[in-house]
Amino acid sequence: xxxxxxxxxxxxAVKTPFGERERMLGGAAVHFSLAASFFTKVRPVxxxxxxFGDEQFEVLxxxxxxxxxxxxxxxxxxxxxxxxxxxxxxxxxxxxxxxxVFGEFDPKLSAAAQAADTLFLANIQPDLQRQVxxxxxxxxxxxxxxxxxxxxxxxxxxxxxxxxDCLVVNDAEMRMLTGESNLARTARAVMALGPRAVxxxxxxYGAALFTADGFFxxxxxxxxxxxxxxxxGDSFAGGFFGYLDGHDGELDEGTLRRAMGYGTxxxxxxxxxxxxxxxxxxxxxxxxxxxxxxxxxxxxDVLPAA
Amino acid sequence: xxxxxxxxxxxxAVKTPFGERERMLGGAAVHFSLAASFFTKVRPVxxxxxxFGDEQFEVLxxxxxxxxxxxxxxxxxxxxxxxxxxxxxxxxxxxxxxxxVFGEFDPKLSAAAQAADTLFLANIQPDLQRQVxxxxxxxxxxxxxxxxxxxxxxxxxxxxxxxxDCLVVNDAEMRMLTGESNLARTARAVMALGPRAVxxxxxxYGAALFTADGFFxxxxxxxxxxxxxxxxGDSFAGGFFGYLDGHDGELDEGTLRRAMGYGTxxxxxxxxxxxxxxxxxxxxxxxxxxxxxxxxxxxxDVLPAA
Numbered sequence: 001x002x003x004x005x006x007x008x009x010x011x012x013a014v015k016t017p018f019g020e021r022e023r024m025l026g027g028a029a030v031h032f033s034l035a036a037s038f039f040t041k042v043r044p045v046x047x048x049x050x051x052f053g054d055e056q057f058e059v060l061x062x063x064x065x066x067x068x069x070x071x072x073x074x075x076x077x078x079x080x081x082x083x084x085x086x087x088x089x090x091x092x093x094x095x096x097x098x099x100x101v102f103g104e105f106d107p108k109l110s111a112a113a114q115a116a117d118t119l120f121l122a123n124i125q126p127d128l129q130r131q132v133x134x135x136x137x138x139x140x141x142x143x144x145x146x147x148x149x150x151x152x153x154x155x156x157x158x159x160x161x162x163x164x165d166c167l168v169v170n171d172a173e174m175r176m177l178t179g180e181s182n183l184a185r186t187a188r189a190v191m192a193l194g195p196r197a198v199x200x201x202x203x204x205y206g207a208a209l210f211t212a213d214g215f216f217x218x219x220x221x222x223x224x225x226x227x228x229x230x231x232x233g234d235s236f237a238g239g240f241f242g243y244l245d246g247h248d249g250e251l252d253e254g255t256l257r258r259a260m261g262y263g264t265x266x267x268x269x270x271x272x273x274x275x276x277x278x279x280x281x282x283x284x285x286x287x288x289x290x291x292x293x294x295x296x297x298x299x300x301d302v303l304p305a306a
Numbered sequence: 307x308x309x310x311x312x313x314x315x316x317x318x319a320v321k322t323p324f325g326e327r328e329r330m331l332g333g334a335a336v337h338f339s340l341a342a343s344f345f346t347k348v349r350p351v352x353x354x355x356x357x358f359g360d361e362q363f364e365v366l367x368x369x370x371x372x373x374x375x376x377x378x379x380x381x382x383x384x385x386x387x388x389x390x391x392x393x394x395x396x397x398x399x400x401x402x403x404x405x406x407v408f409g410e411f412d413p414k415l416s417a418a419a420q421a422a423d424t425l426f427l428a429n430i431q432p433d434l435q436r437q438v439x440x441x442x443x444x445x446x447x448x449x450x451x452x453x454x455x456x457x458x459x460x461x462x463x464x465x466x467x468x469x470x471d472c473l474v475v476n477d478a479e480m481r482m483l484t485g486e487s488n489l490a491r492t493a494r495a496v497m498a499l500g501p502r503a504v505x506x507x508x509x510x511y512g513a514a515l516f517t518a519d520g521f522f523x524x525x526x527x528x529x530x531x532x533x534x535x536x537x538x539g540d541s542f543a544g545g546f547f548g549y550l551d552g553h554d555g556e557l558d559e560g561t562l563r564r565a566m567g568y569g570t571x572x573x574x575x576x577x578x579x580x581x582x583x584x585x586x587x588x589x590x591x592x593x594x595x596x597x598x599x600x601x602x603x604x605x606x607d608v609l610p611a612a
Contacts, residue, residue: 087487181393184528205511215603217525222490257606297521298604300563
């Protein structure tokens with residue numbers, strides 16, 4: 001069991017109605033790795049600048065994340081995102097994006113990263129996703145993307161999707177990608193491209209899983225205090241792929257459903273505090289407790305025979 | 307077991323990307339009654355005009371709906387709604403509303419309607435809802451509303467909510483009503499007004515149930531063909547309250563969850579065709595099959611011990 005993820009390793013400036021942070025550890029590969037670290041050995045791949053220091057590496061390494069494939073580019077600046085949320089925490093408003101060293105990123109996986117059993121291509125330019133995919137023969141692979149690439153690199157994105165086992169995107173992006181408004185039909189259209197599983201992330205409404213065998217959906221875990229939704233989707237993917245990679249056995253329907261549960265749980269912890277604050281001090285026991293609570297919240301039985 | 311519902315009995319003109327109808331049977335009390343008719347004896351209360359004829363009454367009566375409290379106003383026109391949906395079927399666009407006889411509606415319940423065990427106040431002016439509530443001592447009561455009344459009759463609506471056991475509204479309306487964006491907090495704020503259960507309808511995402519004891523959520527039943535969402539929320543409420551009224555025993559958490567399942571199933575059949583077309587020829591067996599399919603789509607287990 002080993003999991004490679006490629007994606008942004010970043011600093012974020014975030015303001016929500018519940019507070020703000022000027023410069024905190026963030027990025028898709030970071031949120032993904034911290035979430036996945038509870039289930040398996042995870043190895044993020046991506047560049048950082050001189051500004052990424054011991055303090056940031058320590059957050060990852062304390063969780064057992066393998067950081068050898070984090071490439072420090074001398075003289076460069078790390079990816080930086082500034083955004084804010086109004087009272088509708090489902091909508092992120094981007095105020096600034098500085099690619100920094102990510103603008104020149106030419107992914108070269110180490111032998112260990114190439115040998116991973118599972119690969120996740122977080123949201124980066126789809127040609128880069130394909131470059132990484134070509135270097136890693138992982139038995140199970142997943143991909144996330146965003147509206148920008150659907151608009152500007154559609155053909156490349158469709159090719160990238162065709163090369164993975166599982167697409168994980170927001171439901172609005174699935175609709176945009178396929179030009180089809182019905183979610184069940186969008187999922188079928190995506191599966192026709194190659195993936196055998198499609199996860200539609202639905203923000204506070206949770207997530208839905210489509211496979212050839214069926215349909216499964218989970219609500220978001222209900223929380224009275226959501227402080228910063230940044231990284232929720234990446235934490236979901238980290239919990240989902242982390243559990244699948246750490247799982248011993250077939251990736252059958254039951255296993256995928258449990259992975260949806262762990263994804264939901266990790267996303268819920270992520271949004272309780274800013275950035276990586278909550279997940280970096282999370283315990284496996286807290287995860288299991290919430291997983292069981294989620295299970296209880298979604299079960300119902302037929303009426304027992306009288 | 308007997309269920310009274312007050313609400314619109316109407317003609318609808320609806321256009322969706324999948325077809326249109328110029329004048330079809332509709333209205334909240336109609337959709338509610340047809341859905342509830344699979345579980346209990348249901349009695350809609352409301353006025354219609356001369357234009358409401360035998361053909362319309364027959365649709366109700368074939369399903370066993372008790373129509374004695376449908377008041378035919380001589381010389382009047384029935385409530386009429388014209389609307390359309392674009393490719394996002396979650397958003398109804400109203401093109402015309404003609405209150406007709408509903409503009410003078412002064413609800414007077416028959417003795418049988420007053421004696422109902424369960425009462426549902428569909429979306430009408432909240433003072434009218436209170437008038438009906440005052441005439442009916444039902445042991446379990448519910449209420450739906452809409453943005454119009456939140457904006458124009460807020461105090462009256464809050465009083466009406468305080469007089470029922472269960473609020474059933476769209477989640478956006480719950481937020482608007484409480485001025486609170488977090489759904490779990492909005493539910494708590496509503497329960498502080500009186501209701502012991504709150505159902506947030508979430509369109510294609512399904513519905514969530516909040517009670518003092520907990521939280522439960524179901525996704526919408528996944529359909530590849532949704533032709534007309536008009537009446538989905540009323541069909542949900544009809545399945546939900548119909549099941550609760552027909553149920554023999556306590557309204558405990560398990561019963562409420564099964565009612566959520568039946569509400570979801572009835573709403574899903576409703577949207578497969580225009581207006582009442584699908585539900586009016588539905589069978590209890592089809593309902594049970596889809597209920598069981600929904601249950602299978604939402605269950606997951608912890609990993610069996612190795």
